Amino acid sequence: MEDCISLYGAMVHSLARRFLGNAEDAEEAVQDAFTDIWRHAGRFDPAIASEKTMVMTIARRRLIDRQRRSHRAGKVVALAPGDEVETRDSGLAVDTADEVSRVAQMISQLRPEHRRALQLSVFEGWSHSRISKELGIPLGTIKTHIRRALLQVREMLQARGSLSEGVQA
Amino acid sequence: MSTLRAEREHLVELLTCHATEGISLEDERLMETLLPRHPDLDSASFEVAAAVIDRTFSEAGDLEPMPDGLEDRLLEQAAAWRLTHEPTPSRRITRFAWAGWAAAAAATIVAIIGWWPQQEASTPTPRQLLSSMIAEASDVTRASWKAVSPGAYDGVEGEVVWSDDRQEGYMRFRRLRPNDAAFEQFQLWIVDAKRDKNPVDGGVFDIPPGADEVIVPIDAKLPVSNPAAFVITAEQPGGVVVSDGPHLLIAAP
Numbered sequence: 001m002e003d004c005i006s007l008y009g010a011m012v013h014s015l016a017r018r019f020l021g022n023a024e025d026a027e028e029a030v031q032d033a034f035t036d037i038w039r040h041a042g043r044f045d046p047a048i049a050s051e052k053t054m055v056m057t058i059a060r061r062r063l064i065d066r067q068r069r070s071h072r073a074g075k076v077v078a079l080a081p082g083d084e085v086e087t088r089d090s091g092l093a094v095d096t097a098d099e100v101s102r103v104a105q106m107i108s109q110l111r112p113e114h115r116r117a118l119q120l121s122v123f124e125g126w127s128h129s130r131i132s133k134e135l136g137i138p139l140g141t142i143k144t145h146i147r148r149a150l151l152q153v154r155e156m157l158q159a160r161g162s163l164s165e166g167v168q169a
Numbered sequence: 170m171s172t173l174r175a176e177r178e179h180l181v182e183l184l185t186c187h188a189t190e191g192i193s194l195e196d197e198r199l200m201e202t203l204l205p206r207h208p209d210l211d212s213a214s215f216e217v218a219a220a221v222i223d224r225t226f227s228e229a230g231d232l233e234p235m236p237d238g239l240e241d242r243l244l245e246q247a248a249a250w251r252l253t254h255e256p257t258p259s260r261r262i263t264r265f266a267w268a269g270w271a272a273a274a275a276a277t278i279v280a281i282i283g284w285w286p287q288q289e290a291s292t293p294t295p296r297q298l299l300s301s302m303i304a305e306a307s308d309v310t311r312a313s314w315k316a317v318s319p320g321a322y323d324g325v326e327g328e329v330v331w332s333d334d335r336q337e338g339y340m341r342f343r344r345l346r347p348n349d350a351a352f353e354q355f356q357l358w359i360v361d362a363k364r365d366k367n368p369v370d371g372g373v374f375d376i377p378p379g380a381d382e383v384i385v386p387i388d389a390k391l392p393v394s395n396p397a398a399f400v401i402t403a404e405q406p407g408g409v410v411v412s413d414g415p416h417l418l419i420a421a422p
Contacts, residue, residue, distance in 0.1 A: 001247040009240055010232040015223070017233055027239050034243055038250055039406055040350055049217050056227075057213075057220035060188075061351040068191035103225045122219050123226035127190045147185040153218040158379075 001038060008037075008052065012059045019063045019125035020070075029066055033059040049157065050099060067125060103153055113137065114145045121146050177207055188215040202321045204346045211347040211378030295384040299330060299339040306332035312399065312420035314342070321346065322417050329399045329420040331387070338387035340374075340399070345418075347378040348403065355417075356408045359389055360398040368400065369393055373408040397421065 012033050016026035036058050049057070107115055117135065120126040121142075128146065132139040180203040186192045187200060204210060293301070303309055312329050316322035324344045331338035340357065348355060357371030372388035401418040 001250070002244060005240060005243045005247065009235050009243060011224075011227065013235045013239065014227065014233040023236065027236065027242075030235075030239060031243065031246055034246065035250070036351055036406070038247070049221070053217060053220050053224060056224050057216050058351045060220055060223060061216060061349065064189070064191040065352070099221050100225050100228060103221050104229075107222070107225060118222065119226055121189045122222045125190075128186070143182065143185070146189060147181060149222065150185050150188060150215055150218045151181070153221055154214050157218065157221070158214070 001041075004037065004041070004055070005034065008055045009034075011052070011056065012037075015056070015059055016063060018123065019067050025066075025070075029063055032066070033062045036062050053099065063125070099157065102156055106152060106156070107149075110145075110149070114149070117142050117145045118149050122149075173206075176203060177210075180204065180207055180210060184210060184212055184215040187212055188219040201346065205321050205324050205344060208344060208346075209379070212349045213347055213378050216349065216351075295339060295386055298386065299341075299384055302332055302335060302337055302339070303330060306335050306337070308332055308334050310396075310422040312422040314401075314418045314420050317400075317416040317419050325418060327382075329387075329422075331393075331396060331399075331422070333394055336389065336392060338389075340385045340387060342376060342383045342385070345376050345383070347376045347380075350375045350406060352406070353403045354406050354408060356402050356404045356412065357385075357387060358400045358402065358412060359387075359393050359396050360400065361391075361393045361395070362397045363394055364391075367411065370408065370410070371399070373404065 009030070013026065013030050016029040016033070017023070020026045020029055037055055040054075040058060107118065110118065113135065117131055117137065120131045120134070121128060126134075128142050129139055131137075132142045135142070180200065183192060183196055183200040183203070187197070192200070200212070204212075310331050310333075314325050314327050314329070316325060322345070326343040327341040327345070329338060329340050345355075354373040354375055356373045358368035359371045360368045370390045372386075372390075374385045376383055398419055398421040400416050402412045402414055402416060404412060
């Protein structure tokens with residue numbers, strides 16, 4: 001458990017700050033997220049995803065639920081024209097390089113506006129309607145971009161043998 | 170566009186929103202209703218995909234360090250967690266204590282279920298244990314699952330197999346929708362006519378996405394004699410001591 005805090009504390013805290021904005025709310029959310037993470041530690045299956053991804057999945061669930069309950073308006077982030085999200089090369093930790101580097105490659109191939117919508121939704125935690133308003137792109141188009149990206153990553157993980165196995169009887 | 174295709178597209182939309190911005194309770198109920206009709210879809214895989222995308226963006230930049238004191242609070246929280254969630258058999262089991270004990274046992278069950286496939290052939294699988302019990306026990310009773318109300322659980326197949334003598338039993342499920350364990354877990358309740366009105370907690374379990382058939386060992390917290398019914402509910406992660414329902418599936422020998 002101490003290792004979990006050491007390894008993933010900053011990641012979960014950064015996620016909470018992005019989603020919630022308020023420092024106090026974020027700290028409380030981090031504590032709640034780790035309770036969920038410890039509760040489900042026993043069901044971690046590396047065939048599904050890396051430990052880091054599972055921690056992120058559990059933390060995101062908690063934060064999205066919390067965000068929804070609080071009807072957060074979201075912080076305003078001005079995007080400069082041509083903002084790009086750079087993705088790292090293969091110099092990642094061995095146990096995470098595969099899934100993240102493949103997704104990074106996929107994201108780098110998206111059109112800039114698609115990539116921006118995905119970043120604002122998944123990384124920044126913005127609602128789809130907020131992204132649509134800020135970027136001036138129809139809501140249906142935003143939803144399509146995000147849906148296609150999730151489906152593509154999901155298929156990528158399934159093809160790798162993740163997600164389709166889970167717990168075997 | 171066919172109705173089924175339109176329904177599937179709507180479900181994918183709900184799953185995407187659920188994994189990114191969240192959805193209303195009404196939409197969550199709709200999503201749960203639609204999922205059994207599309208067994209290749211599940212909420213967990215969409216959430217994992219979103220998490221990988223999130224990590225990809227996250228690892229492109231610097232993480233915001235934790236503020237002073239937060240790590241210490243988390244370490245204190247971890248210590249407190251250990252204290253309340255590790256089983257202490259020497260304690261007298263009171264109703265209050267059941268909650269922590271049940272959660273610890275449930276975590277053990279889930280850990281075993283998740284751990285089992287990774288082991289070598291010398292460790293029996295739930296399927297093997299079930300087969301052994303059926304072959305060896307002289308008092309096996311079996312009952313098929315039925316949905317309590319028409320709706321999302323109509324297509325669920327499977328059965329409960331139980332032995333009073335061995336105090337051992339297993340549940341088989343096909344087409345039970347996957348659950349998102351960060352949000353809910355399924356819990357078994359065993360109705361024992363010889364006890365008081367409260368059913369016996371049979372343990373919590375998860376249904377993973379994409380599984381064809383799942384076999385779950387029953388972990389009855391108290392001895393059970395000639396059970397009248399086995400009931401499944403969906404509860405908060407870790408389960409509850411007393412369920413408010415609703416009852417999703419029932420199997421009555």
